Amino acid sequence: MALYSVSSKAKIGSNVTIGDFTVIKDDVEIGNNVEIGSCVIIDNGARISDNVKIFHGAIISTPPQDLHYDGKPTTAEIGENSVLREYASVNRGSHSEKTSVGKNCYLMEYTHVAHDCRIGNNVIMANLATLAGHVEVGDNVIFGGLSHVHQFCRIGRHTLIGGGAGFSKDIPPFIIIASIPPKYMGLNNIGLRRKGFTGDCIAAIKNAYDVIYSSGYNVSDAVKKIKQEHVLSEEVNEIISFVELSKRGIIKG
Numbered sequence: 001m002a003l004y005s006v007s008s009k010a011k012i013g014s015n016v017t018i019g020d021f022t023v024i025k026d027d028v029e030i031g032n033n034v035e036i037g038s039c040v041i042i043d044n045g046a047r048i049s050d051n052v053k054i055f056h057g058a059i060i061s062t063p064p065q066d067l068h069y070d071g072k073p074t075t076a077e078i079g080e081n082s083v084l085r086e087y088a089s090v091n092r093g094s095h096s097e098k099t100s101v102g103k104n105c106y107l108m109e110y111t112h113v114a115h116d117c118r119i120g121n122n123v124i125m126a127n128l129a130t131l132a133g134h135v136e137v138g139d140n141v142i143f144g145g146l147s148h149v150h151q152f153c154r155i156g157r158h159t160l161i162g163g164g165a166g167f168s169k170d171i172p173p174f175i176i177i178a179s180i181p182p183k184y185m186g187l188n189n190i191g192l193r194r195k196g197f198t199g200d201c202i203a204a205i206k207n208a209y210d211v212i213y214s215s216g217y218n219v220s221d222a223v224k225k226i227k228q229e230h231v232l233s234e235e236v237n238e239i240i241s242f243v244e245l246s247k248r249g250i251i252k253g
Contacts, residue, residue, distance in 0.1 A: 004019070004022040006018065006024040010028040010030070011030065012028075012030045015034075016034045017034075017035050019040065020039075022036055022037070023042070024042045026044060027073070028046045028048075029047050034050070034053075035052075035054065036054045037054060037057070038057075039057045040054055040055075040060070041058075041059045042054075042060045042061060043059075043061040044061065044092075045092040046076055046092075047076070047078070048060070048077075049079050049080040049081075049103075051080055051081045052081070052082050052084070053082075053083045053084070054084045055088075056086050056087075058084045058086065058089065059088075059089040060076055060084070060089075060090050061075065062089070062091055062092065064091045064099075064114065065091060074094065075099070076091065076092040076099045077100040079100070079101055079103035079104070079105065079121065082102070083105070083106045083107065085109045085111075088109065088111045089112050094116055095115075095134075096134075099113060099114075099115055100118050102121035102139070103122070104121055104122045105119060105123045105125075106123075108126050108145075109127045111125040111126075111130065114133040115134075116134045117134065118137065121140070122140045123142075124142045126147075129145060130147075132151035134151050135150075135151065135154075135155070136153075137155045138155060139158070140191065140195060141155055141156075141159045143161045144160075144165065146164045148165075149166075150167065150248075153167065153168065153170055153248060154170045155171045156175075156238075157174075158173055158174050158191055158192060159171050159175055159188060160176045161182075162177060162179065169249050169250055170246040170249065171250070172212075173239060174187055174205050177251055182251060183251065184251055187202065187206055192205075205233075205235050205239070209239070212243070212253075214253065219249070223244065226240060
């Protein structure tokens, strides 16, 4: 006798295992080879890709914690090969159509992804890391435990965020953020090397951030100087674009 509640309207792929006391609602789509633990809630709007593992007590696609949410149908998407550990929670979209977690992500115990967040691929969130609504996270970002991010912040790819850090500014790509209050601590050198960035590439990134954080220029003047005097590699152009598009301003040095 099954000890779980799965709607007959849910679309469930092959080779899916479901633990006891789990609830899966009507408007749910689950891919193949998915493992779902006990006491999991998978609410309407969940879109779970192949090879995802969801551990005990996780909560996926529940309504957003947003006083202005009008009840319209939205989704929470979980990419292939991602892992959600015990009691992780992902709310579905509110103002936009969806919340999304990319491929090969690892959300540890008690992590929270709020409505309308966009998380890239290969992102790791350590225990109790929390994202408020509308946060955008690039690929290969690592969040330390107990870190927390203000709504509408953007985090560039290959960034490492230290445990306990909380911030309300944008975090440009390729760097380390740590300390309380949080600040720029240098490049994510180890992470970049592991991902195959060359020495020349890393040197160009460092030179750009030296201008932004160590030259005494304000941010807009620092960007002008980089454009005028530095080699504009693909990564440096990415930094410039990120900074110029920032609405909240970037983290301090």
